[in-house]
Amino acid sequence: MKTKINNYINQYSESSPLVVFRVLFGLIMLISVIRFWSNGWIETTYINPDFHFKYYGFEWVKSLGSWNYVLFLICGLSSFFIMIGYKYTLSCIIFFTSFTYIELIDKTTYLNHYYFISIISFILIFVPANCQFSVDSFVKKTSYISIPRWSIDVVKYMLFIVYFCAGIAKINSDWLIEAQPLKTWLPGKYDLPLVGEYLHQSWTHYFMSWGGMIYDILIGFLLFSKKFRNYAFILVIIFHVMTSIFFPSIGMFPYIMIIATMIFLDSHLHNKIILFLSNFFKSKKESKTKEKISIKNKKLKIITLSLLILLQIMLPFRYSIYDGELFWTEEGYRFSWRVMLMEKSGIATFTIIDNNSKKRVVVSNDEFLTSFQEKQMSHQPDFILEYANYLKQYYKQKGFSDPSVYVDCFVTLNGRLSKRFIKNDIDLLKIDESMRRKNWILPFNDEIQGF
Numbered sequence: 001m002k003t004k005i006n007n008y009i010n011q012y013s014e015s016s017p018l019v020v021f022r023v024l025f026g027l028i029m030l031i032s033v034i035r036f037w038s039n040g041w042i043e044t045t046y047i048n049p050d051f052h053f054k055y056y057g058f059e060w061v062k063s064l065g066s067w068n069y070v071l072f073l074i075c076g077l078s079s080f081f082i083m084i085g086y087k088y089t090l091s092c093i094i095f096f097t098s099f100t101y102i103e104l105i106d107k108t109t110y111l112n113h114y115y116f117i118s119i120i121s122f123i124l125i126f127v128p129a130n131c132q133f134s135v136d137s138f139v140k141k142t143s144y145i146s147i148p149r150w151s152i153d154v155v156k157y158m159l160f161i162v163y164f165c166a167g168i169a170k171i172n173s174d175w176l177i178e179a180q181p182l183k184t185w186l187p188g189k190y191d192l193p194l195v196g197e198y199l200h201q202s203w204t205h206y207f208m209s210w211g212g213m214i215y216d217i218l219i220g221f222l223l224f225s226k227k228f229r230n231y232a233f234i235l236v237i238i239f240h241v242m243t244s245i246f247f248p249s250i251g252m253f254p255y256i257m258i259i260a261t262m263i264f265l266d267s268h269l270h271n272k273i274i275l276f277l278s279n280f281f282k283s284k285k286e287s288k289t290k291e292k293i294s295i296k297n298k299k300l301k302i303i304t305l306s307l308l309i310l311l312q313i314m315l316p317f318r319y320s321i322y323d324g325e326l327f328w329t330e331e332g333y334r335f336s337w338r339v340m341l342m343e344k345s346g347i348a349t350f351t352i353i354d355n356n357s358k359k360r361v362v363v364s365n366d367e368f369l370t371s372f373q374e375k376q377m378s379h380q381p382d383f384i385l386e387y388a389n390y391l392k393q394y395y396k397q398k399g400f401s402d403p404s405v406y407v408d409c410f411v412t413l414n415g416r417l418s419k420r421f422i423k424n425d426i427d428l429l430k431i432d433e434s435m436r437r438k439n440w441i442l443p444f445n446d447e448i449q450g451f
Helices: 002-009 016-038 041-047 065-084 088-105 112-124 135-140 149-169 182-189 202-224 229-246 253-264 267-280 298-321 371-377 381-397
Strands: 012-014 142-148 288-292 344-354 360-362 403-413
Touching: 002 149, 012 016, 012 149, 012 267, 016 041, 016 065, 016 088, 016 112, 016 149, 016 253, 016 267, 041 065, 065 088, 088 112, 112 149, 112 253, 112 298, 135 142, 142 149, 149 202, 149 253, 149 298, 182 202, 182 229, 202 229, 202 253, 229 253, 344 381, 371 381, 381 403
Parallel strands: 142 288
Antiparallel strands: 012 142, 344 360, 344 403
16 A cells, blocks of 8 residues: 555656646636726625624634735735746745635635635645746746646545535435425526526426536546546536526636636647647747656645645535534535535524613614625524624623623525524523534424435
8 A cells, every 4th residue: 555655656747737727727816806806896895894704713814904905916916926837836825825814804705616716726835836837947947847646636636526525415305306496596597598498497407406416426537537538528618607607696616617627638738738828928948848846845745735635525524523404504514515505595683682771772784784794694603693792792882781682583495484593582692602513503393315
């Protein structure tokens, strides 16, 4: 076993797939930053709100106010430098730090593909994606044809995990037996040309539900197969283009996945892309070409990336340590590649009572939260608890000497009738946020079978 591992670690592959991945990743990240800025989302998401929901353990991450524009500028510039391969390692560190900080400002904005970008940018810190067709290689007058195989495979493994875990998560009764939430979402797309008239039909909902599950489970295996990888990549394009058409709110994710999945394709294609870009930009070829690159601190990098991959394999299944229905409690739901699996919404009405004066106030959530924040808060228990503590501080400043906070919350999940979500007779301020089971969530009284 040890011999096989050592043999694998010492194997080399052509560097061009990782080089093209670097260029396209930097490009799509630059476009994403420009898109976010031009749509005014920096202001509406990170500057205007008075309150931001925090990830557990990252309460110290604060909005920088107007300085968020500088943060996005740094993120955009570092993505550009990754694309051209300038001060590559430092640029990756800066991009990873700035991008991840932005996402930690408010967990309301959590999306799987933001998490994916943070992981990929972290991986890029440790792999030599600037070994050729980069400013760094031009300055050093040296490029490398071959790099360690593991430095390319680690990206492939991460993509496999994303797809496979997303597929496993779809093996549940709501998705396969009830065709939910597609049965709820797709009829609203009736105005799409050519296909709109079919989107209200049950067979379409089941076809897309089962097809999505089968695609996610198998696509990673097909991409690793030399025989089927080209056909698999065509499926990747079709699948993600369709996703973009049906669900435009998902943003850049389909294009990020298409570009990322190109790393599985044969190196001859990537060499042609590099040649085309070299001719297009009329870049001079590095004066010296070496066969193999030598990796500094190779053992430390391999251990770090191996632990990262192991963590990504384990995290999606942490939900199993909790009781209760995952989709209902959402304990262990984030960071597990559960993509578009539920349509969940709620209504949460908060009441503040001063235990000394007996003064009572029913809160208007729109005074404190944006509409998007309120929507996300209304059905996620950690949001509800955090918001209750924010209300405590606010009303203490308004003269409530000993406040209690209660919530009357009703939630609907995947087309079911709305039902009470949180115990309405419990003072939320008596609850400490932790990773322990949230026994103040009422039982689901239903069952969603599956993983």
